[in-house]
Amino acid sequence: MQLNGQLALTILMGLFLVGVFAWLTRVENWSGYTPLSSGGSAVSGESGYVSEEKPAGIVRWLTTVDHKDIGLMYGAYGVFAFVVGGLMVILMRTELATPETVLVQPGFYNSLLTSHGITMLFLFGTPIIAAFSNYFIPLIIGADDMAFPRINAIAFWLLPPAALLIWAGFFPIPNLIPAQTAWTMYTPLSAGVGQGNQMNAGVDLMMLGLHLSGVSATMGAINFIATIFTERGEEVTWANLDIFSWTILTQSGLILFAFPLLGSALLMLIADRNLGTTFFAVGEGGGAMLWQHLFWFFGHPEVYILVLPPMGLVSYILPRFAGRRLFGFKFVVYSTLAIGVLSFGVWAHHMFSTGMDPRLRASFMAVSMAIAIPSAVKTFNWITTMWNGNIRLTAPMLYCIGFVSNFIIGGVTGVFLASIPVDLVLHDTYYVVGHFHYIVMGAITFAGMAGIYYWFPLVTGRMYQRSLAKWHFWLWMVGTNITFLAMILLGYGGMPRRYATYLPQFASLHQIATLGAYMLLLGGIIWVWNMVQSYFEGPVVEDGDPWDLEASGLRTVEWDWFDRKLQTKIADGGEEEPVTDGGVVEDESADELDTDE
Amino acid sequence: MAKTNSNKIFDRETLLDLTVNFIPLFIILFFLVLFLLIQPWGGGLFPMALMLGLLVIPFVGLAVLTYFSGKAIAGAEKSSTVYYPGQAGMPNAEVTHGESDDEEPQALDSGSEHDGELTDGETTDAETADADAADETETADETAAKTTNQDES
Amino acid sequence: MDENPGLSEQYRTASPWPFFIALSIPLAEAGILFNLFAVAVGGLLLFFGCCAGMLQEAGYVDRPWRSLVVGAVIVLAFGGLLLYADTQVANEAVQLAERGYAVLVAGIILFVGGLLGEVFVDDGEFAV
Incomplete structure (x- = not known):
């Protein structure tokens, strides 16, 4: 049995390698069989078929190293992961509609909880940001492509295997159960110690997947740092680098220092689980505290890794619909950099209740207070930008304003948690859950939506449906506040985190939160429908400036690129999709812009 | 950041832009002095060193980054369009x-x-x-x- | 329609290697971690083979063979390390030696492949 398994595996692996080899030799002959009539290109590998046009069909997407294609793939991947993570939490919220277990068993609830967190943070959050940065940063800073296009492709393709490994426990594979460690993977539970079932290989697979996603993020970060430093166009100096590139640069710096640490800590934990090491063993090793220090030294910068680029998106998009330039541009830049540095000095504020030395706790509290300032500065900048502005309430603008609103609530609730005495009371309650969901859902996801709606015409060449976008926004704005405000109140009441059951006294607030979650689900369905239908059937954008930014002098270089793309399309005879509803199209897109008051 | 005053790049306008980062620096400094003056948990060389290090390192890191980024931005402003x-x-x-x-x-x-x-x-x-x-x-x-x-x- | 208005015409927009490199890393990792001999060997071969191919494609090297040999040296060193570590570990449940042999086999195949390529493959094939 054992031998047969090995044999079968060897044969499979051999066949796979031979197949890959055969395919690669065929594909690489692209460069050999190309009509090199000119014969002028002696530079190895830089010429031939693939340098002139992309291969067709699925092969194009498997082999592309074009930053725009990779950005699109990141986007599609992020959206898919978002749907998966969202459905997981809908299941959880449904279970939480009643105090006792009805729908899912507590063990499975813990699995959903773990996977929801990891999916949303690592498989949705980071990739959706990478989607924007891959697509737009080379365009905005005037680079031909990323500095290392192939590494860019590797970074993306590491993510699908990462997702498969992280979700592996949910697949119907015998003897494999999903991890129930929560996304923080605290030892000794995650080291497989004790009577539980956390020694299962599903936990190892999840950690491997997480490790892969970390490798991917690190590769992307190196690429962005190199691109922004070395590939900028001549006119793009540090003085006029756009705010989104600044935030991505800072984020990449954070990734560069944070993710390798997570990777190392994960390998140590995997070694503890499988190879008999004792890094985190209680008594003989570093114990539970070592893991928490290592994890949060990564984990707190991770918060800013996720929130800085969305802040950049909002800083970039919000002024376009306020009719004014961003107020205090350099304040935003410097405060972004300040957040970048300070985020490495606050990690133990996640650990105030662990019984660590009070002197250290006090220091972490001080720096946590200090890091609130740069974020607050940005908030005031956004508000001042809108002040007396000529505001157009388009869908992207609504999402930007929603971002600011939710970010204020999420941020202020966070400042209280930075204070040790308050944290000791509220630690591990739903207050914390409400606080960070205001940030990750109310702020980060909202900014992502602002970006998606803002650049939808540029990427697809079509306009989305305005009324559906408004429905989406209001369902999400109201749903977010209902869900997470209820959680904050639950926390004040003392409801602890991570439980599948609860005391009947919490029932009504939990039911309100569930109601809000269903509003989010409905909004999400409308959004997906809008995106898909508009992609295929939306009114074609024929103007290179669909947001009418030229009039206020706020048009930026990526729209200029889009305009040139449209021009060449007309010059080529516009062989793309025949516009069947041409007349209506113009009316609708004009409507979209003018009546958005 | 007194050393930067003599530098041409760090004129009044640039320093004004940088005030945004002076505020967190000041907060850290405030707590640093506070913890040096009031020590409810007692001294001890190692815990004190850790405690102060946790404040000094972010302070120095932020000051250095502010200096270099200010230099890069203000410098580019003056040397190119x-x-x-x-x-x-x-x-x-x-x-x-x-x-x-x-x-x-x-x-x-x-x-x-x-x-x-x-x-x-x-x-x-x-x-x-x-x-x-x-x-x-x-x-x-x-x-x-x-x-x-x-x-x- | 010009997909890239204003961009250099020489820009290469496709490469077959990154996909397989990304695939090889989880294969090698899982193979070594779960002590699956064939998967570990295959993953390592795929990784270093594709790296060599990509280096050649990107123009960093003229021919892939020596990069294969360099890869082989790294892999052999890692395999040796695993074998050495096995002698230091008292725990009977931890089988580092089997993993070490898998890594060594991958290293030997890479080394032989690189050597054969260096000696027997005509340079003309890469003079694209």
Whole structure:
């Protein structure tokens, strides 16, 4: 049995390698069989078929190293992961509609909880940001492509295997159960110690997947740092680098220092689980505290890794619909950099209740207070930008304003948690859950939506449906506040985190939160429908400036690129999709812009 | 950051931009002094070293990064043409040369400029006028540049 | 329609290697971690083979063979390390030696492949 398994595996692996080899030799002959009539290109590998046009069909997407294609793939991947993570939490919220277990068993609830967190943070959050940065940063800073296009492709393709490994426990594979460690993977539970079932290989697979996603993020970060430093166009100096590139640069710096640490800590934990090491063993090793220090030294910068680029998106998009330039541009830049540095000095504020030395706790509290300032500065900048502005309430603008609103609530609730005495009371309650969901859902996801709606015409060449976008926004704005405000109140009441059951006294607030979650689900369905239908059937954008930014002098270089793309399309005879509803199209897109008051 | 005062790049305007980072620096410094003066948990060399290190390292890190980023940004402002961010590659990009001739606090400036006129964006914002308008009057252009010096496009 | 208005015409927009490199890393990792001999060997071969191919494609090297040999040296060193570590570990449940042999086999195949390529493959094939 054992031998047969090995044999079968060897044969499979051999066949796979031979197949890959055969395919690669065929594909690489692209460069050999190309009509090199000119014969002028002696530079190895830089010429031939693939340098002139992309291969067709699925092969194009498997082999592309074009930053725009990779950005699109990141986007599609992020959206898919978002749907998966969202459905997981809908299941959880449904279970939480009643105090006792009805729908899912507590063990499975813990699995959903773990996977929801990891999916949303690592498989949705980071990739959706990478989607924007891959697509737009080379365009905005005037680079031909990323500095290392192939590494860019590797970074993306590491993510699908990462997702498969992280979700592996949910697949119907015998003897494999999903991890129930929560996304923080605290030892000794995650080291497989004790009577539980956390020694299962599903936990190892999840950690491997997480490790892969970390490798991917690190590769992307190196690429962005190199691109922004070395590939900028001549006119793009540090003085006029756009705010989104600044935030991505800072984020990449954070990734560069944070993710390798997570990777190392994960390998140590995997070694503890499988190879008999004792890094985190209680008594003989570093114990539970070592893991928490290592994890949060990564984990707190991770918060800013996720929130800085969305802040950049909002800083970039919000002024376009306020009719004014961003107020205090350099304040935003410097405060972004300040957040970048300070985020490495606050990690133990996640650990105030662990019984660590009070002197250290006090220091972490001080720096946590200090890091609130740069974020607050940005908030005031956004508000001042809108002040007396000529505001157009388009869908992207609504999402930007929603971002600011939710970010204020999420941020202020966070400042209280930075204070040790308050944290000791509220630690591990739903207050914390409400606080960070205001940030990750109310702020980060909202900014992502602002970006998606803002650049939808540029990427697809079509306009989305305005009324559906408004429905989406209001369902999400109201749903977010209902869900997470209820959680904050639950926390004040003392409801602890991570439980599948609860005391009947919490029932009504939990039911309100569930109601809000269903509003989010409905909004999400409308959004997906809008995106898909508009992609295929939306009114074609024929103007290179669909947001009418030229009039206020706020048009930026990526729209200029889009305009040139449209021009060449007309010059080529516009062989793309025949516009069947041409007349209506113009009316609708004009409507979209003018009546958005 | 007294050392930076002598540097030409760190003129009053740049320092004003950097105030945003002086505030967190000050907060850290405040707690540093506070914890040195009041020690409810007693001394001990190692815990004290850790405690102060946790404050000193972020302080130094932030000060150093602020210095270098300020130098890079203000230096680029003075040595090359400054466009509005995000518009540098465009063929008809507006130029906002970051001349540091005027050193008034910018917050006041743009605050007063936007009095009233909620509806009329064009007259409110001199800087939002087209390139044509900017060409017309040199003074208007300068005011615009001054107002939007810190502003993003 | 010009997909990339204003971009250099020489820009290469496709490469077959990154996909397989990304695939090889989880294969090698899982193979070594779960002590699956064939998967570990295959993953390592795929990784270093594709790296060599990509280096050649990107123009960093003229021919892939020596990069294969360099890869082989790294892999052999890692395999040796695993074998050495096995002698230091008292715990009977931890089988580092089997993993070490898998890594060594991958290293030997890479080394032989690189050597054969260097000696027997005509340079003309890469003079694209």
